[in-house]
Amino acid sequence: MFNDVVVRKDARDLRSELVAAAVALLAEPQVVAVPSLRSIARACGVAPSAVYWHFRSEADLRSAVLDAEYTSMADSIEAALEAAGEDADRLVVAGDAYIAWGLAHPGAYQLLFESADELPETRAAHGPRLQTHIVELARKADPGSPFAAALLLWSAWHGIVSLRLHKNEWDWGMTTMQANRRLVAALTGRTA
Known part of the structure; x- marks a missing residue:
C-alpha cells in the first residue's frame, strides 16, 4: 500500500x-519542416540517394522549396493586381490574392511564414519584391507611414490565413474576402 x-x-x-x-x-x-528527403524520394519513385544528385544537402533542397513557393506567392499577387480593373481597390485585390494563395498552399504558407527558421538569403530578391508592392499599395492608405501601414496589412492578412488554416472549425461569420474588405476599410477609413 x-x-x-x-x-x-x-x-x-x-x-x-x-x-x-x-x-x-x-x-x-517551432520549426515547420520541409517533407523529409525519404518522403520526397518516395513520391518521385526514386531512391533517397537520388536526391543528392540534385541537392548537396537537405538545406539546399529546403532553399529551393522556399524559393519556388515564395516566387509562386509573389507571382500570384502580381497577376491578381495586373488583372484588376481600373476601378478595383488594389489593396483589396492584393489582400484577396495573398489570403487565397495562403489557404490554397497551407504547408508552403506555414513553412514560409510560421516557421522559426529565417528565410535563406536567396530570397533577398523576392522579399523586397513582395514587400515593395505592399508598401506602395499601403502608401495610398497612409502616405506618411506606408511601411507601418504595410506591416499592419501584412499582419492582418497573415492572421486571416493562419487562423483559417488552424481553426477551420470556427464559425467566422464572414468569408475571407469580407474580412479583407473590412480590414482594408478600417485601415483606410473607408466604409466596407
Whole structure:
C-alpha cells in the first residue's frame, strides 16, 4: 500500500514536470519542416540517394522549396493586381490574392511564414519584391507611414490565413474576402 502512494505521488510530480518542460520548450518558436528527403524520394519513385544528385544537402533542397513557393506567392499577387480593373481597390485585390494563395498552399504558407527558421538569403530578391508592392499599395492608405501601414496589412492578412488554416472549425461569420474588405476599410477609413 505504501509503495502505491509513493508511486502515485511521484507520477503526479512527474506529470507536472513534464507539462512544465513542454511549456518551456514552447517558449521558443517551432520549426515547420520541409517533407523529409525519404518522403520526397518516395513520391518521385526514386531512391533517397537520388536526391543528392540534385541537392548537396537537405538545406539546399529546403532553399529551393522556399524559393519556388515564395516566387509562386509573389507571382500570384502580381497577376491578381495586373488583372484588376481600373476601378478595383488594389489593396483589396492584393489582400484577396495573398489570403487565397495562403489557404490554397497551407504547408508552403506555414513553412514560409510560421516557421522559426529565417528565410535563406536567396530570397533577398523576392522579399523586397513582395514587400515593395505592399508598401506602395499601403502608401495610398497612409502616405506618411506606408511601411507601418504595410506591416499592419501584412499582419492582418497573415492572421486571416493562419487562423483559417488552424481553426477551420470556427464559425467566422464572414468569408475571407469580407474580412479583407473590412480590414482594408478600417485601415483606410473607408466604409466596407
